[in-house]
Amino acid sequence: MDYSFYMFSSSLFFFILTLIIIKFRSKIRTSNSSSDEIRPQQLPSPPSLPIIGHLHLLGSVIPKSFQALANLYGPLIQLRLGASTCILVSNAHVAREVMKTHELNFCYRPNFGSSEYFLYKGSYFIAAPYGPYWRFMKKLCVTQLLSSSQLGRFMHVREQEIKKLLKSLMVCSSEGRECDLGFELTTLTNNILCRMAMSTTCFDNNDDAVEIHGLVKEFLEVGAKLSIGEVLGPLGKFDLFGYGKKLAKVVAKFDRILERIMEEHEHDGGDDEGETTLDMMDILLRVYRDPNAQVKLTRNDIKAFFLDIFLAGTDTSSVALQWSMAEILNHPIILNKLRAEIAAVVGSTRMVNESDVPNLPYLQAIVKEVLRLHPTAPFALRQSAQDCIINGYEVKSQTRTLINVYAIMRDPQSWDNPENFIPERFLETTHNDIIKMSVNDFRYIPFGFGRRGCPGSSLALTVIQTTIAALIQCFDWKIKGGDRVNMEEGSSFSAGLAKPLLCYPILCYNPF
Numbered sequence: 001m002d003y004s005f006y007m008f009s010s011s012l013f014f015f016i017l018t019l020i021i022i023k024f025r026s027k028i029r030t031s032n033s034s035s036d037e038i039r040p041q042q043l044p045s046p047p048s049l050p051i052i053g054h055l056h057l058l059g060s061v062i063p064k065s066f067q068a069l070a071n072l073y074g075p076l077i078q079l080r081l082g083a084s085t086c087i088l089v090s091n092a093h094v095a096r097e098v099m100k101t102h103e104l105n106f107c108y109r110p111n112f113g114s115s116e117y118f119l120y121k122g123s124y125f126i127a128a129p130y131g132p133y134w135r136f137m138k139k140l141c142v143t144q145l146l147s148s149s150q151l152g153r154f155m156h157v158r159e160q161e162i163k164k165l166l167k168s169l170m171v172c173s174s175e176g177r178e179c180d181l182g183f184e185l186t187t188l189t190n191n192i193l194c195r196m197a198m199s200t201t202c203f204d205n206n207d208d209a210v211e212i213h214g215l216v217k218e219f220l221e222v223g224a225k226l227s228i229g230e231v232l233g234p235l236g237k238f239d240l241f242g243y244g245k246k247l248a249k250v251v252a253k254f255d256r257i258l259e260r261i262m263e264e265h266e267h268d269g270g271d272d273e274g275e276t277t278l279d280m281m282d283i284l285l286r287v288y289r290d291p292n293a294q295v296k297l298t299r300n301d302i303k304a305f306f307l308d309i310f311l312a313g314t315d316t317s318s319v320a321l322q323w324s325m326a327e328i329l330n331h332p333i334i335l336n337k338l339r340a341e342i343a344a345v346v347g348s349t350r351m352v353n354e355s356d357v358p359n360l361p362y363l364q365a366i367v368k369e370v371l372r373l374h375p376t377a378p379f380a381l382r383q384s385a386q387d388c389i390i391n392g393y394e395v396k397s398q399t400r401t402l403i404n405v406y407a408i409m410r411d412p413q414s415w416d417n418p419e420n421f422i423p424e425r426f427l428e429t430t431h432n433d434i435i436k437m438s439v440n441d442f443r444y445i446p447f448g449f450g451r452r453g454c455p456g457s458s459l460a461l462t463v464i465q466t467t468i469a470a471l472i473q474c475f476d477w478k479i480k481g482g483d484r485v486n487m488e489e490g491s492s493f494s495a496g497l498a499k500p501l502l503c504y505p506i507l508c509y510n511p512f
């Protein structure tokens with residue numbers, strides 16, 4: 001047999017083999033789609049290494065690394081990160097199955113080993129299992145603590161804080177000095193949340209808000225390092241690097257501040273001053289004292305709730321504001337269009353405010369598009385309670401489930417030009433009205449979905465939209481060190497910019 005005949009026959013063999021495999025696979029696929037419930041398959045998973053599992057496949061920007069894995073292995077895969085196993089959901093179809101079809105089964109959050117160092121063990125709301133305590137707290141959030149009437153009562157606080165931000169930027173402007181927008185915007189979101197939560201702020205001489213933010217930042221940093229213990233499995237329990245003790249110290253400091261603020265509230269009897277002045281602490285203390293409350297809240301429950309909302313609400317909102325400014329500054333046409341919209345609706349004699357936002361559809365579209373491209377909570381973390389079938393695969397009870405919101409909102413199957421910043425995609429072509437996306441549209445889920453969805457979304461959107469409008473109405477902007485903001489993504493928990501956002505604000509409208 002000569003060589004060319006050998007090549008031909010082996011090629012023919014592989015050609016026939018490939019045809020058989022394709023045929024066989026498509027048969028499996030057809031049979032799966034018709035009998036998902038009967039013959040569940042094992043979840044697909046990339047090839048892994050001993051001990052470290054899939055850790056070597058991850059880069060510094062985790063949502064992006066997971067998106068790349070999903071592109072290769074599918075929208076539902078299993079990953080092993082050292083000793084920790086999870087499943088990864090990466091498209092709208094599978095997200096719907098997890099968050100809607102099997103909503104109650106996935107209404108739980110994973111419990112991380114590091115929680116044993118938490119002073120408020122058993123009190124955390126975000127990590128609480130789906131049960132009476134979580135249901136009670138969620139109802140309180142929706143009907144009182146973060147309700148639209150409570151947000152309305154604190155509108156003056158948000159206005160004052162935005163004005164304070166503008167004044168600080170005006171000082172930079174008059175001195176021709178650069179400002180670190182990240183720092184300024186985090187101060188803003190932290191002050192707003194502190195004042196709405198417990199009427200405390202770094203306004204004047206009160207340093208509580210500054211200290212609280214420092215502790216929350218430290219908590220996130222040390223907590224992230226401690227979560228490496230998850231990857232170490234049983235070894236994690238030994239707290240080899242001392243992060244557990246550090247975390248305990250941070251929470252103890254937070255506890256002392258909160259206990260003092262709580263006592264001040266009890267002493268002042270804020271409760272008696274009427275509904276209009278009640279902050280979140282007053283409302284929670286009222287429930288704490290209520291002998292008929294459905295769930296008896298403890299002092300730790302209250303303090304843990306505040307730690308939760310500072311962790312969930314400060315950096316997420318600030319980072320979304322930074323991405324908004326970065327995208328707007330890199331797109332001068334969009335900036336000019338936004339400024340023209342504000343001028344047309346607000347005029348040139350007063351400052352834009354919250355009540356203008358419903359009349360500013362382009363502003364709303366910009367913020368929507370920012371949260372699509374740069375979701376500041378890139379994963380929704382859930383856990384299953386029982387075995388179930390998702391997308392034809394068997395998912396066991398207690399499975400940690402990461403819904404990659406970042407990948408879902410950049411999925412080319414769902415979005416045209418998904419990597420480009422195009423606010424117009426959220427505007428109706430005829431009247432330029434904002435397109436209201438259905439809550440059941442799983443292509444767009446920056447705030448998660450359903451019972452476990454984000455209760456702070458209205459507050460976050462209000463703050464982001466009004467602040468962006470004020471920053472664009474009052475200032476021209478020059479980027480430090482070039483014409484474009486560096487859009488590299490960082491590795492932080494809230495998926496912020498890799499480099500600080502340094503700009504020169506140039507005053508173009510003085511609202512004072």
Ligand code: HEM
Nearest residue numbers: 126312313316317320377380447448449452453454456460
């Ligand atoms: C741009 C800002 C924000 C983004 C992108 C964001 C996003 C998210 C996401 C994706 C979740 C998980 C949802 C799920 O599992 O389905 C979540 C949960 C949560 N968020 Fe937000 N959030 C933001 C701001 C806030 C603010 C301002 C607060 C409070 C003042 C807040 C409080 C919470 C709480 C308490 C939870 C846990 C809810 C539960 O487990 O039932 N968030 N958020």
